[in-house]
Amino acid sequence: xxxxxxxxxxxxxxxxxxxxxxxxxxxxxxxxxxxxxxxxxxxxxxxxxxxxxxxxxxxxxxxxxxxxxxxxxxxxxxxxxxxxxxxxxxxxxxxxxxxxxxxxxxxxxxxxxxxxxxxxxxxxxxxxxxxxxxxxxxxxxxxxxxxxxxxxxxxxxxxxxxxxxxxx
Numbered sequence: 001x002x003x004x005x006x007x008x009x010x011x012x013x014x015x016x017x018x019x020x021x022x023x024x025x026x027x028x029x030x031x032x033x034x035x036x037x038x039x040x041x042x043x044x045x046x047x048x049x050x051x052x053x054x055x056x057x058x059x060x061x062x063x064x065x066x067x068x069x070x071x072x073x074x075x076x077x078x079x080x081x082x083x084x085x086x087x088x089x090x091x092x093x094x095x096x097x098x099x100x101x102x103x104x105x106x107x108x109x110x111x112x113x114x115x116x117x118x119x120x121x122x123x124x125x126x127x128x129x130x131x132x133x134x135x136x137x138x139x140x141x142x143x144x145x146x147x148x149x150x151x152x153x154x155x156x157x158x159x160x161x162x163x164x165x166x167x168x
Contacts (some may be wrong), residue, residue, distance in 0.1 A: 008077070027118045027125065029053050029067055029111060036124040037071070045071045046094045048101075048129055048137060050151070051158055053111040058150040065111040068135065068151050072099040085140025092129055101137050103146040133150045 027033075031051045036044040040060045053065040072098045075081055085101040117123035129137070139157045 027115055029115065032127040032128040032131065033093070034128055035069065035114070035118065036094075036126050038123075044124070046072075046092070046126060047071045047107065048134070050134075050138060051143065051154060054154070056108075056150065057126075057153055061108070062110075066108055067111050067114055068154065069107045069109075070141070071102050071105055073102040075101050082140075082144055082146055084144035084146075087133070091133055093127055101140050101144075103141055103144040106141075106147060106151060108148065108151065122145055 022138060029049050029052065031049055033049040035047045035049070037047050039045040047069040048071070050068040050070065053067055055063055056066050072087055072092075072095060073081070075086070081100045082103055083100065084103065087095055087099045087101065089096055114123065118125055138158070141155055142152055
């Protein structure tokens with residue numbers, strides 16, 4: 001009798017249950033939320049919301065609310081990658097290999113279609129990143145040469161307002 005890998009089967013079943021539970025609720029995005037986005041034959045990529053939905057500072061995007069999201073990509077031996085923010089296995093339950101934040105693939109998109117995608121099950125929510133990891137991802141965005149300037153500006157505004165509230 002051949003048995004399957006119970007640990008892997010349990011992990012997959014648990015992940016599917018988390019995804020189903022999270023996706024069956026009304027979603028109002030906030031910084032640190034994560035989305036599983038279908039990405040070809042390799043399955044899903046985990047995307048992290050960098051800051052709450054907001055009207056873009058760059059008027060070429062219009063006046064609708066937008067989300068900035070980055071994904072984690074596995075580090076491969078010999079592959080050139082952005083070292084601005086490296087994530088180790090286990091820093092988020094979805095991450096099973098050393099990964100980097102792919103600022104080059106940053107998505108800055110209208111919020112409402114993403115919200116509808118989550119609410120209709122086309123996109124799935126996953127466990128949010130911890131605040132410390134979100135801070136590291138944002139700091140990496142500021143130093144990466146791949147992050148668009150308008151996103152750097154928004155992150156810097158967040159950091160500046162946090163500094164002001166600490167000193168008040």
